[in-house]
Amino acid sequence: MSAHFDIFVAGAGPGGIAAAVTAAESGKRVCLLDANPTPGGQIWRGLRLETARNYPHGAEFAAWQSRLAASSVEILPNTQVVDQAAPNRLRVELESGSETQTTDIEFNRLILATGARERFLPFPGWTLPGVMGAGGAQALVKSGLDPRGKRVVLAGTGPLLLAVAASFARAGAKIEGIFEQAPLSRLASFALRTMLTHPGKFTEGARYRLKTLSAAYRCNSWVKRAEGRGRVESVTVTIAGKERTIPCDWLACAWHLVPNLDLPRLIGCKIDSGYVAVDALQQSSIPNVFCIGELTGIGGLEKALIEGQIAGHAAANREAEARALAPHRRSQQNFAQQLDQTFALRPELRTLPTGQTIVCRCEDVRHSALAACTSWRQAKLHTRCGMGPCQGRICGPAAEFLYNWQSADSRPPIFPARVSTLAASADEASAGQITQCPTASR
Amino acid sequence: MQPEVLSITINGKPLSVPAGTSVAAAMLMAGEPCRHSVTGEPRAPLCGMGICMECRVTVNGLPHQRSCQLLCASGMEVVTE
Ligand SMILES: Cc1cc2nc3c(=O)[nH]c(=O)nc-3n(C[C@H](O)[C@H](O)[C@H](O)COP(=O)(O)OP(=O)(O)OC[C@H]3O[C@@H](n4cnc5c(N)ncnc54)[C@H](O)[C@@H]3O)c2cc1C
Numbered sequence: 330m331s332a333h334f335d336i337f338v339a340g341a342g343p344g345g346i347a348a349a350v351t352a353a354e355s356g357k358r359v360c361l362l363d364a365n366p367t368p369g370g371q372i373w374r375g376l377r378l379e380t381a382r383n384y385p386h387g388a389e390f391a392a393w394q395s396r397l398a399a400s401s402v403e404i405l406p407n408t409q410v411v412d413q414a415a416p417n418r419l420r421v422e423l424e425s426g427s428e429t430q431t432t433d434i435e436f437n438r439l440i441l442a443t444g445a446r447e448r449f450l451p452f453p454g455w456t457l458p459g460v461m462g463a464g465g466a467q468a469l470v471k472s473g474l475d476p477r478g479k480r481v482v483l484a485g486t487g488p489l490l491l492a493v494a495a496s497f498a499r500a501g502a503k504i505e506g507i508f509e510q511a512p513l514s515r516l517a518s519f520a521l522r523t524m525l526t527h528p529g530k531f532t533e534g535a536r537y538r539l540k541t542l543s544a545a546y547r548c549n550s551w552v553k554r555a556e557g558r559g560r561v562e563s564v565t566v567t568i569a570g571k572e573r574t575i576p577c578d579w580l581a582c583a584w585h586l587v588p589n590l591d592l593p594r595l596i597g598c599k600i601d602s603g604y605v606a607v608d609a610l611q612q613s614s615i616p617n618v619f620c621i622g623e624l625t626g627i628g629g630l631e632k633a634l635i636e637g638q639i640a641g642h643a644a645a646n647r648e649a650e651a652r653a654l655a656p657h658r659r660s661q662q663n664f665a666q667q668l669d670q671t672f673a674l675r676p677e678l679r680t681l682p683t684g685q686t687i688v689c690r691c692e693d694v695r696h697s698a699l700a701a702c703t704s705w706r707q708a709k710l711h712t713r714c715g716m717g718p719c720q721g722r723i724c725g726p727a728a729e730f731l732y733n734w735q736s737a738d739s740r741p742p743i744f745p746a747r748v749s750t751l752a753a754s755a756d757e758a759s760a761g762q763i764t765q766c767p768t769a770s771r
Numbered sequence: 772m773q774p775e776v777l778s779i780t781i782n783g784k785p786l787s788v789p790a791g792t793s794v795a796a797a798m799l800m801a802g803e804p805c806r807h808s809v810t811g812e813p814r815a816p817l818c819g820m821g822i823c824m825e826c827r828v829t830v831n832g833l834p835h836q837r838s839c840q841l842l843c844a845s846g847m848e849v850v851t852e
């Protein structure tokens with residue numbers, strides 16, 4: 330089974346939705362695919378049109394969701410891109426109930442909008458039940474986890490820390506402290522610049538802080554270890570050089586975000602300083618492949634929406650319309666750069682793991698074993714680090730930070746592929762059909 | 772309006788949760804680990820969005836189900852791996 334589209338958009342977060350709608354409104358036949366059951370991506374996760382306006386960012390969601398519904402975009406939910414079958418053909422897996430179906434999708438132009446995920450850093454005790462990603466904890470609360478009366482510590486870095494603390498406080502949790510590793514000087518200049526250049530974002534941050542005023546917010550402070558028997562019971566943090574131990578039920582960690590580069594890497598797009606390199610029209614180093622949103626720099630909702638519209642216009646041959654949006658794009662890119670600079674991880678965080686600390690949670694590979702390796706490739710061969718079911722999605726960015734290793738290139742299939750899909754790919758490879766695809770070295 | 776309540780079992784013990792609760796959320800509320808690691812450590816949900824695989828459980832006899840991506844259903848039997 331296969332299908333052909335003018336434009337194929339992978340990832341239905343704000344960036345992908347804006348791109349697909351913009352291109353379809355220009356008369357192109359567009360397919361929008363996502364692994365999730367409904368469009369929305371990270372920030373609009375779980376919102377519904379009827380109730381969206383009661384939530385932060387709900388108004389933008391309602392506006393774009395209505396345009397999407399009125400457009401001719403063909404939406405493929407519950408579907409993952411797993412491999413590139415030919416230069417203009419991607420292999421996808423469609424899940425329905427317990428059934429999985431494999432299909433190839435052909436296109437003239439490709440827009441990648443696969444967004445970002447949370448970064449995790451290892452420290453003693455981070456594998457204890459009750460230690461979670463901040464965004465992960467928020468997603469769990471949205472899916473029914475009851476935080477009322479729970480004592481929650483938030484630690485790490487970035488705007489997500491405060492946003493998640495506010496949503497926990499609103500849901501009835503007791504916030505025992507918010508610990509930001511960035512120094513006060515950088516936070517102060519970030520706040521000032523944001524107030525002047527992006528007042529909306531400044532107000533949003535200030536509102537989150539107002540909701541959590543009863544809890545201490547400390548900068549220059551970070552988690553040293555988590556302890557407990559069978560689950561986290563206390564967290565030790567360092568605050569301006571002094572250690573303090575805080576009893577808690579949950580520890581929510583945010584170490585900023587990392588882009589989901591598997592797909593751009595698979596296609597062979599050039600990566601520069603951790604993000605996909607693109608031109609003024611969002612086109613990557615591979616002609617007719619556009620990358621947008623968090624893939625080109627962690628910048629949040631507005632950046633994804635602007636870049637999505639630029640790519641949508643450009644892919645539909647409306648270059649003038651795309652170029653008209655350049656000033657908005659520049660402003661959002663500046664904000665993304667400020668985020669990276671303000672919340673850059675301090676070197677002390679590299680010293681958190683002890684030799685016994687597990688870095689690869691799938692295979693229980695410890696820091697001592699990895700510190701003895703010289704590259705990601707060697708670590709994989711000698712320790713099985715990154716070879717478990719998460720395929721290095723958690724330990725990869727951690728190892729990159731701890732040991733300065735470059736992540737290995739993506740190898741198809743992008744997860745989680747079924748055995749039947751693997752078999753189909755293997756058949757074609759042996760028949761020589763995918764030899765000319767411009768994928769990165771395998 | 773009160774949300775509909777479902778009954779499931781976690782490691783044989785009954786638990787009632789509102790409809791729409793993910794299995795991962797139910798495991799955390801029950802205080803049960805989802806799986807044990809290759810060296811025997813208890814593990815529970817980490818990423819909440821289908822990436823880390825720490826939340827794998829056995830559901831109605833089917834192993835390795837990502838509980839953060841699965842909603843509770845009436846009568847479901849969930850077992851730690
Ligand atoms: C946990 C979390 C919480 C966040 N909370 C906030 C917040 O409160 N405020 C804020 O401004 N920003 C927040 N962000 C930042 C967020 O990344 C941006 O605001 C915005 O959602 C980015 O849009 P995007 O379109 O680039 O990507 P995303 O919204 O991340 O969307 C990417 C989509 O691509 C899909 N996808 C990825 N790979 C594949 C594949 N191989 N096959 C099929 N589909 C795939 C994903 O399922 C996802 O739906 C959060 C990010 C994370 C990770």
Ligand code: FES
Nearest residue numbers: 819821823824839
């Ligand atoms: S909690 Fe990470 S996959 Fe479910």
